[in-house]
Structure formats: C-alpha cells, structure tokens
Amino acid sequence: xxxxxxxxxxxxxxxxxxxxxxxxxxxxxxxxxxxxxxxxxxxxxxxxxxxxxxxxxxxxxxxxxxxxxxxxxxxxxxxxxxxxxxxxxxxxxxxxxxxxxxxxxxxxxxxxxxxxxxxxxxxxxxxxxxxxxxxxxxxxxxxxxxxxxxxxxxxxxxxxxxxxxxxxxxxxxxxxxxxxxxxxxxxxxxxxxxxxxxxxxxxxxxxxxxxxxxxxxxxxxxxxxxxxxxxxxxxxxxxxxxxxxxxxxxxxxxxxxxxxxxxxxxxxxxxxxxxxxxxxxxxxxxxxxxxxxxxxxxxxxxxxxxxxxxxxxxxxxxxxxxxxxxxxxxxxxxxxxxxxxxxxxxxxxxxxxxxxxxxxxxxxxxxxxxxxxxxxxxxxxxxxxxxxxxxxxxxxxxxxxxxxxxxxxxxxxxxxxxxxxxxxxxxxxxxxxxxxxxxxxxxxxxxxxxxxxxxxxxxxxxxxxxxxxxxxxxxxxxxxxxxxxxxxxxxxxx
Amino acid sequence: xxxxxxxxxxxxxxxxxxxxxxxxxxxxxxxxxxxxxxxxxxxxxxxxxxxxxxxxxxxxxxxxxxxxxxxxxxxxxxxxxxxxxxxxxxxxxxxxxxxxxxxxxxxxxxxxxxxxxxxxxxxxxxxxxxxxxxxxxxxxxxxxxxxxxxxxxxxxxxxxxxxxxxxxxxxxxxxxxxxxxxxxxxxxxxxxxxxxxxxxxxxxxxxxxxxxxxxxxxxxxxxxxxxxxxxxxxxxxxxxxxxxxxxxxxxxxxxxxxxxxxxxxxxxxxxxxxxxxxxxxxxxxxxxxxxxxxxxxxxxxxxxxxxxxxxxxxxxxxxxxxxxxxxxxxxxxxxxxxxxxxxxxxxxxxxxxxxxxxxxxxxxxxxxxxxxxxxxxxxxxxxxxxxxxxxxxxxxxxxxxxxxxxxxxxxxxxxxxxxxxxxxxxxxxxxxxxxxxxxxxxxxxxxxxxxxxxxxxxxxxxxxxxxxxx
Numbered sequence: 025x026x027x028x029x030x031x032x033x034x035x036x037x038x039x040x041x042x043x044x045x046x047x048x049x050x051x052x053x054x055x056x057x058x059x060x061x062x063x064x065x066x067x068x069x070x071x072x073x074x075x076x077x078x079x080x081x082x083x084x085x086x087x088x089x090x091x092x093x094x095x096x097x098x099x100x101x102x103x104x105x106x107x108x109x110x111x112x113x114x115x116x117x118x119x120x121x122x123x124x125x126x127x128x129x130x131x132x133x134x135x136x137x138x139x140x141x142x143x144x145x146x147x148x149x150x151x152x153x154x155x156x157x158x159x160x161x162x163x164x165x166x167x168x169x170x171x172x173x174x175x176x177x178x179x180x181x182x183x184x185x186x187x188x189x190x191x192x193x194x195x196x197x198x199x200x201x202x203x204x205x206x207x208x209x210x211x212x213x214x215x216x217x218x219x220x221x222x223x224x225x226x227x228x229x230x231x232x233x234x235x236x237x238x239x240x241x242x243x244x245x246x247x248x249x250x251x252x253x254x255x256x257x258x259x260x261x262x263x264x265x266x267x268x269x270x271x272x273x274x275x276x277x278x279x280x281x282x283x284x285x286x287x288x289x290x291x292x293x294x295x296x297x298x299x300x301x302x303x304x305x306x307x308x309x310x311x312x313x314x315x316x317x318x319x320x321x322x323x324x325x326x327x328x329x330x331x332x333x334x335x336x337x338x339x340x341x342x343x344x345x346x347x348x349x350x351x352x353x354x355x356x357x358x359x360x361x362x363x364x365x366x367x368x369x370x371x372x373x374x375x376x377x378x379x380x381x382x383x384x385x386x387x388x389x390x391x392x393x394x395x396x397x398x399x400x401x402x403x404x405x406x407x408x409x410x411x412x413x414x415x416x417x418x419x420x421x422x423x424x425x426x427x428x429x430x431x432x433x434x435x436x437x438x439x440x441x442x443x444x445x446x447x448x449x450x451x452x453x454x455x456x457x458x459x460x461x462x463x464x465x466x467x468x469x470x471x472x473x474x475x476x477x478x479x480x481x482x483x484x485x486x487x488x489x490x491x492x493x494x495x496x497x498x499x500x501x502x503x504x505x506x507x508x509x510x511x512x513x514x515x516x517x518x
Numbered sequence: 519x520x521x522x523x524x525x526x527x528x529x530x531x532x533x534x535x536x537x538x539x540x541x542x543x544x545x546x547x548x549x550x551x552x553x554x555x556x557x558x559x560x561x562x563x564x565x566x567x568x569x570x571x572x573x574x575x576x577x578x579x580x581x582x583x584x585x586x587x588x589x590x591x592x593x594x595x596x597x598x599x600x601x602x603x604x605x606x607x608x609x610x611x612x613x614x615x616x617x618x619x620x621x622x623x624x625x626x627x628x629x630x631x632x633x634x635x636x637x638x639x640x641x642x643x644x645x646x647x648x649x650x651x652x653x654x655x656x657x658x659x660x661x662x663x664x665x666x667x668x669x670x671x672x673x674x675x676x677x678x679x680x681x682x683x684x685x686x687x688x689x690x691x692x693x694x695x696x697x698x699x700x701x702x703x704x705x706x707x708x709x710x711x712x713x714x715x716x717x718x719x720x721x722x723x724x725x726x727x728x729x730x731x732x733x734x735x736x737x738x739x740x741x742x743x744x745x746x747x748x749x750x751x752x753x754x755x756x757x758x759x760x761x762x763x764x765x766x767x768x769x770x771x772x773x774x775x776x777x778x779x780x781x782x783x784x785x786x787x788x789x790x791x792x793x794x795x796x797x798x799x800x801x802x803x804x805x806x807x808x809x810x811x812x813x814x815x816x817x818x819x820x821x822x823x824x825x826x827x828x829x830x831x832x833x834x835x836x837x838x839x840x841x842x843x844x845x846x847x848x849x850x851x852x853x854x855x856x857x858x859x860x861x862x863x864x865x866x867x868x869x870x871x872x873x874x875x876x877x878x879x880x881x882x883x884x885x886x887x888x889x890x891x892x893x894x895x896x897x898x899x900x901x902x903x904x905x906x907x908x909x910x911x912x913x914x915x916x917x918x919x920x921x922x923x924x925x926x927x928x929x930x931x932x933x934x935x936x937x938x939x940x941x942x943x944x945x946x947x948x949x950x951x952x953x954x955x956x957x958x959x960x961x962x963x964x965x966x967x968x969x970x971x972x973x974x975x976x977x978x979x980x981x982x983x984x985x986x987x988x
Contacts (some may be wrong), residue, residue, distance in 0.1 A: 088746055105560075106559060106560045112559070114559065119559065122559070124553075124558070124559070124560070126556075126558075126560075128560060152808070163892035199675075228560075228562060229560065229561075229562050230560040230561075231560050232559040233559075233560065233790075235789075236789035236790050236968050237789035263563060263564065264562060265562050265790075266563070266564050266790060266792060267789075267791075267792060268563065268564065268791065276761045319834055343786060344786075346594075346784075347592050347594050347603065347604050347784070349603075350594060350596065350602065350603020350604060351557040351558075351559070351601060351602050351603050353596060353598070355598050355601070355605065355656070356556055356557065356558075356601060357558065357559075366598065366810075368595060384530060390784065393594070393786055394782050394784055395782045395784075398784075402786060
C-alpha cells in the first residue's frame with residue numbers, strides 16, 4: 025500500500041493544495057492499487073485514461089490556484105449513474121453496450137468540482153440486491169475476510185463495488201444509491217462510512233431508476249468528514265428532477281466536530297428484534313454508551329410500524345421497478361434479441377437481458393399493480409408507508425437523531441443467504457424504514473465481530489437535517505475510533 | 519342511439535409536455551426527440567407549465583370545475599411507439615372535472631352536452647407500417663406531445679349531434695388558443711363510443727371506434743356503427759364490447775380487439791412527478807384572460823340584430839367572427855353580416871380561397887359599406903365595386919373615384935334626368951295616370967339607367983312621385 029492511497033479526502037486535498045503531490049500522482053497511485061486489486065471485481069468498466077486526463081486538468085487548475093471543492097480526488101462511480109459517452113450498464117446485460125449521450129446531474133456536479141473518475145463501480149443488477157451477487161458482471165469480493173477463513177465474502181449491496189473500492193483503498197470515495205439500504209448496508213459490511221441523504225436532496229436525473237420514490241444518491245468514504253465533502257458536491261436542487269427539493273446546501277463539514285452535548289439520541293425499541301445477532305445488539309449498546317459519554321441524552325422511542333416496513337417495501341419498490349424497467353424492450357438501445365414477431369422480440373430480449381432477481385421483482389411488481397390485487401397490495405402498502413413516515417415524525421418530536429444497527433449481521437460469504445429471497449431481503453430490515461420515510465441516514469463502522477468483520481451503526485435524522493446527522497456521526501466516529509484495516513491491507517502494511 | 523366522445527386535443531405549445539423538445543408538426547422523422555421522449559435510462563419528466571395553464575384555460579372554457587389537486591399516473595403497456603413502456607396520463611384525479619357546452623344543430627336549435635372530465639397526458643410516437651415490406655418504423659416526434667383528453671357524457675343521440683359537438687369543441691379550443699384544432703394534422707382526434715337501445719330501455723353495450731380524424735368521418739362512423747349494431751340485434755345477436763377501427767376508404771368499422779384482450783394498464787401515481795397542486799389565484803388569473811367564447815359572441819351578435827343563423831355561421835370560426843366585427847365596426851350590423859356571409863363568402867368560395875387569403879381585407883370591406891351608408895354609392899353599384907376590389911385588392915373609394923361611380927345626390931341634376939325621361943315617354947305617362955301603377959318602376963329604371971346607375975334611387979323615387987302626381 026502506498027501512502028497516497030491511505031489518505032483521507034481531506035488530507036489529500038490539503039496535500040494537493042500544498043503541492044506535496046499532484047493530482048496525477050494521486051490518480052496513478054490509485055490506478056496502480058486498482059490494478060493490484062482486480063480480483064475484487066470492483067469495476068465493471070475501468071476509466072483510467074479518462075481519469076488521467078481529468079487529473080491533468082486538475083493539476084492545471086492547482087497550478088493556476090483555481091482548485092475546486094473536490095479537485096484531484098479519485099473516486100469510483102456507481103455504474104447506475106449515466107456518464108456521457110462512457111458505458112453505463114446498471115450491472116445488467118440488457119445495457120451491456122449502452123453509452124449515454126448525457127451526464128447525470130450528480131456525476132456532473134462532482135466533475136465540475138474536480139473529482140476524478142477511476143471507473144464505473146459494480147453493483148447488483150439495476151441496484152436490486154443486498155450482496156452484489158445479482159450483477160451480470162460477476163460478484164464483487166469484500167476486501168475483508170473472517171479471521172482464519174479465506175472464504176470470499178460479499179461487500180453488501182447494491183452499491184457493493186463502490187463500498188469495496190473505498191474499503192480496499194483503490195478509491196478515496198465513491199458514489200452509491202440507496203433505495204432500501206444500498207449505501208448503508210455495504211458501508212457497514214465493508215467497514216466504511218456511507219450516507220443516504222433525505223429523498224429529494226440529490227437529483228435523480230441521469231441515475232438509472234430502480235424505484236423512483238425511494239432511490240437517492242449518496243457518497244461513501246472512509247471518514248464522516250469526507251462523506252460531508254462529497255455530499256456537498258453531489259447535493260442540490262435540479263430543475264430536471266421534479267422530486268428534487270429547492271433549498272440551499274449547507275457546508276456539511278462544518279457540523280463535524282461540534283459538540284453533541286444535549287443532543288437527543290433516540291433508541292427505537294422495535295429495532296430489538298427477536299433472535300437478533302447478540303454481537304449486533306452488543307455493538308448497538310456500545311454505540312449508545314459512546315453517545316452518552318459524548319454528552320448526548322438517550323431517549324427511548326417507538327416506531328410502531330417498523331415491522332411492516334420490509335413487506336411494504338417489497339410491494340412499492342417492485343411495483344415501481346416493473347414500470348421503470350418496461351423501457352428495456354430492445355427497440356431503441358441496449359440488448360436486442362430478434363424474435364419472430366414483436367412480442368417474441370420483447371420476450372427474447374428481456375429473457376436474455378435480465379437476471380433472475382430483476383425478473384422476480386418485475387413479476388412481483390406487475391402482480392401487485394394488477395387489477396384485482398391493486399387495493400390489497402399496492403394501495404395498502406402506500407397507506408402503511410404513510411404510517412411509517414408518521415412514526416418518524418412522531419419520534420423526532422422526542423429526539424434529534426435515531427441510533428440503530430445498520431444490518432442484522434456482518435458480511436456473509438458469497439453463496440450464503442441465496443437459498444430463498446426472503447432471507448436475503450431481511451438484510452435490509454434496519455435500513456428500509458428510513459428509506460420508506462425518505463429520512464437521511466448514515467452508517468459508520470463502530471466495531472468488529474468476533475471473527476474480525478466490521479460492524480456498523482446507523483444514525484437517522486430529520487428530513488433535510490443532514491447537518492445534525494453529520495454532527496452526531498462525527499461524535500460517534502471519534503468515540504469508536506475505528507482504525508481496523510481489511511486483512512489484505514494489513515498484510516501489505518506489515 | 520347513445521353517443522359519447524373522447525376527444526384528444528393537442529395543446530398548442532412550442533415544446534412537449536415533459537421535455538423541452540419541439541412539439542411542432544411535420545418535421546422529418548425522429549428529429550424532435552429528446553432522450554426523455556425516447557425513454558432513455560435515467561431520464562425524468564418535468565411538467566411544462568404552459569400546458570397546465572392551457573388545460574385550465576380549456577376547462578374554464580368548457581364551464582367546468584377546475585381541480586386544484588390532480589395527479590399524473592402511469593398507464594403501463596408495451597408498444598414500440600411508447601418508449602417508456604407507459605404513458606403518463608391522469609386517471610383518478612384529472613385536472614378538470616364536470617362541465618358543459620352548448621351545441622348548434624342544423625335546424626337552428628341548440629342542445630347542452632355534458633363534459634365528464636378533461637385530463638392532460640402525453641402522446642405516443644407513431645408507428646409507420648408503409649415504409650418497408652416486412653418491417654415497421656417508429657417516428658418518435660409525436661412522443662411526449664401534450665394532449666388534453668376531453669371526455670363527454672353520453673349525451674348525444676345522433677351523428678349530427680356528435681358532429682355539432684366536435685365542431686363546437688373545436689371552435690372553443692381555437693377561441694381559447696389552446697389547440698389549433700387541425701384534425702388533418704392529428705392535433706384533434708376522436709374516439710367515438712356508440713351503443714343503441716330501444717326507447718326507454720337501459721343503455722346497450724357500447725363499442726369504441728378509435729382515432730376518427732374528421733367531423734365527416736365521425737358522422738360516417740357513427741351512422742355505420744349504429745346500423746351495424748341494430749342489424750346484429752335484430753338478427754338475434756348481441757353486441758360485444760370491443761374496440762373498433764374506422765376504415766376511411768369504405769366508411770365501415772371493423773373489430774380491433776375485444777374486451778377480453780383489453781390491457782390491464784396497472785395505473786399508479788408516477789413517482790417521478792409530485793401531485794400537481796394549483797393555487798386558486800392561478801386559476802383566477804387565467805379566468806381574467808379568457809376571451810369572449812362562441813356562445814357569448816353569438817348572443818351578442820343576435821342582440822345586434824343578426825338572425826340566429828347568421829350569428830352561428832359567423833361565430834363558428836374565430837377568424838370569421840373577428841373579420842366580421844371589423845367589417846361591422848360603425849356599420850349596420852345586419853348589412854355587414856350579409857356582406858360577409860353572402861358576397862364575400864361566395865366570392866371566396868368561387869375563387870377557392872380561405873378567409874385569411876381574402877384579397878379584400880375586413881377594413882376594406884368596412885370602407886365599402888361606409889360608402890353605401892353615406893350614399894356615395896348605391897347598394898347595386900357596391901356589388902360592382904366589390905367585384906373590382908376582389909379582383910384588384912384596391913380600396914373601395916379608389917375604385918369609385920377611378921371609375922366615376924360616385925352616386926349623384928344633387929337633386930337638380932337628377933331632376934334634369936327625370937325631366938328628360940318624362941319628356942321621352944309621354945305615352946307611358948298617360949298610361950300611368952290612367953291607373954297603370956306598375957309603370958312607376960319603369961320610370962325609376964329608365965332614370966337610373968340614364969344616370970349610369972349613379973343616381974340616388976331614393977331621390978329618383980321622390981322626384982318621380984312628385985312629378986307624376988302633379
């Protein structure tokens with residue numbers, strides 16, 4: 025491991041400003057690290073030449089003293105973000121050769137701020153999955169391993185490539201999207217930090233849709249402060265997305281380091297599920313103690329409809345996905361398998377282009393929206409969703425943030441939890457409620473499991489109050505002082 | 519016969535409903551398509567505010583309830599000219615609710631037709647089946663164009679009523695400037711629902727005839743379809759609920775798909791668009807800018823002294839009404855109406871020209887009428903002047919001057935001519951005086967003729983009466 029790849033974004037920006045190294049050197053170090061970590065399969069498409077060109081421009085800006093917020097910082101871009109002229113697959117075979125003629129607003133924002141793109145990060149197909157095993161481009165391998173066991177583990181999902189790249193020190197930060205936990209859960213599995221901001225905080229324009237009312241962009245990094253820097257660049261109103269919200273973007277990094285004295289941290293009793301992993305429960309208690317020690321006030325709260333969140337999610341998200349994915353018909357772009365007539369072409373194209381999980385969700389979604397089942401499923405789910413949202417609003421009358429575990433288990437081995445989809449879906453049990461309610465949430469590593477895997481806790485906040493979330497996360501990060509490295513990096517460091 | 523119509527009217531805007539691409543007609547295939555209209559990954563719709571404004575404007579013009587809360591939903595189905603795999607439309611919460619319009623029937627009577635709703639939706643692209651022997655082409659220029667779907671209540675009972683309804687609706691949207699109403703360019707299309715029943719029976723099963731694109735075809739399609747249904751029932755059969763196509767070549771309808779094959783559209787609120795919430799002030803501001811609509815204008819014209827028939831003819835087209843009002847300005851309303859609906863319309867018709875191609879402008883025609891009113895020329899001479907104006911495009915006054923057609927109102931000069939005529943016809947005077955009253959006309963005619971048609975007929979009458987009774 026070279027020194028440059030172990031820097032935080034903040035440190036790198038300071039170093040670049042002080043001319044200790046150039047953006048080109050920083051980028052080359054990460055390209056070299058990426059090449060050495062190819063077996064992790066973090067990228068679907070590597071864009072090293074593109075990165076080198078961007079680094080050159082960045083160096084020119086530093087030379088002229090015109091550096092921007094993220095100038096020279098090499099990042100991984102989840103391959104769900106459309107990047108102009110650069111292949112964008114959504115992890116699906118159906119978009120194997122798709123080069124968008126447009127740039128997503130969020131990636132565009134980051135490039136305007138000088139960020140450098142190393143590659144398009146692997147993900148679950150169309151962001152549908154919790155283990156990155158549904159990608160048509162092979163699963164990503166988590167850089168962490170269990171103590172004394174070299175079984176490859178999943179990085180979580182759907183933003184698995186992004187999380188693994190940041191954890192493996194081959195990118196300083198990454199973009200993800202979170203629909204039901206797709207940023208927070210892989211952040212927890214890979215021992216890094218990831219935030220899903222409030223729904224509407226980042227533009228969805230140019231991000232390939234899975235479930236439009238839930239999808240939200242957010243960053244991964246190795247520190248809370250780095251996440252704040254990235255989010256500041258990503259966030260903002262976009263007239264091209266009718267669901268993005270027109271309110272100013274604060275300087276999030278200023279919240280970090282602020283005292284949490286008197287901050288009310290809610291602990292929702294419904295998250296103490298029967299048969300919970302005791303290690304997770306222990307970590308949660310530890311987190312509560314840390315916040316208390318930092319001066320926060322702990323409040324018991326109730327989110328009574330939590331138990332319906334997952335079921336509701338698996339009605340709403342597939343319903344929207346079944347409609348969002350109708351456009352992949354082989355007519356205008358992407359894969360096309362010619363059949364004997366139009367319907368045959370549709371069937372052959374979608375049969376060959378979509379993987380098993382995507383097909384399953386399209387089927388579920390089509391079913392819950394169909395005549396005769398609509399009220400029992402889709403309409404009921406929408407009503408329950410409102411109740412879940414109300415739970416949070418009620419809770420935030422008693423507290424400022426909520427503290428919960430991010431995932432019910434540490435990272436599991438590739439192939440585990442594949443026996444039935446419900447076991448896999450249960451991975452999102454703690455992350456889905458905040459997604460359904462559109463609330464912001466951050467996951468950060470707080471400890472290790474007995475077999476040496478990172479465990480994360482989640483802090484949820486009020487709508488558009490990312491600042492308080494960052495403040496609380498900064499305090500928890502400081503208290504947890506998580507400095508562990510994935511085994512592969514430890515070996516190299518030694 | 520029970521008829522209800524769904525009219526799709528393209529909203530008159532420069533750009534599409536959810537993208538910035540141009541919505542104009544007639545461009546080369548697939549040249550007016552943004553990635554949003556082509557359903558590309560990651561693309562999102564953004565509502566064109568002007569479309570909403572025009573939909574509200576139309577709703578107000580239909581005397582309908584404006585819903586301050588409306589929702590765009592997705593209507594899901596697969597077809598190559600539907601790039602997203604769904605059409606963004608309004609379903610449970612349309613922007614405009616119930617209203618009504620008055621239609622004018624050929625016999626001069628009127629009838630109120632209820633409007634069920636008006637909602638806003640995007641158009642699909644166009645499949646072209648005649649470009650290649652075995653393949654179909656898709657033109658997405660129309661994809662995403664803004665449409666208003668105006669649904670009537672089943673209040674029409676004859677093909678004439680349906681035709682009158684479409685005609686009236688078209689006039690209203692044109693007055694409002696919310697749709698150009700060009701049916702041949704597809705900016706107004708009708709789906710016609712027809713059922714038949716015996717008087718007093720409950721409603722029969724209906725068939726829907728899709729995409730009928732002229733008033734004449736609407737009438738033909740209804741006549742054929744009603745006859746077909748009656749024949750089926752009288753032959754002991756039953757009507758199946760189905761969607762039918764109108765064949766413009768032979769004026770018949772044929773089955774397209776039955777109810778069993780009907781799509782399950784799986785409507786649900788489009789998560790890319792928030793519910794549309796309007797302020798009452800937004801609606802009120804639009805209300806303030808509404809023009810006078812055909813019915814109000816017709817009533818005003820009748821109050822001005824026009825016949826109901828003339829008033830209907832004049833208001834049927836916004837441009838014709840405007841033309842007429844310019845002609846009638848400071849002129850006799852009735853005379854102006856006659857000139858516009860008879861002389862001008864006849865000349866235009868003969869020349870194969872439309873009103874906006876008229877060689878005689880409204881101001882020029884008004885000028886002609888003023889010359890009649892102030893006795894510069896007689897009504898008879900005016901017709902000749904008009905013919906010259908139509909041929910040359912010159913002003914009436916110039917032609918009158920040029921050709922020396924100015925009416926003689928100088929009593930002395932006319933008296934001279936009268937005296938001449940009387941002197942030339944002593945025998946006729948004798949006959950007249952012996953009781954042949956009809957000869958009075960002869961003297962008038964002779965006098966006018968001698969004056970070259972320029973003598974003021976009223977003065978001629980007066981003088982002759984005086985002299986013949988002396």
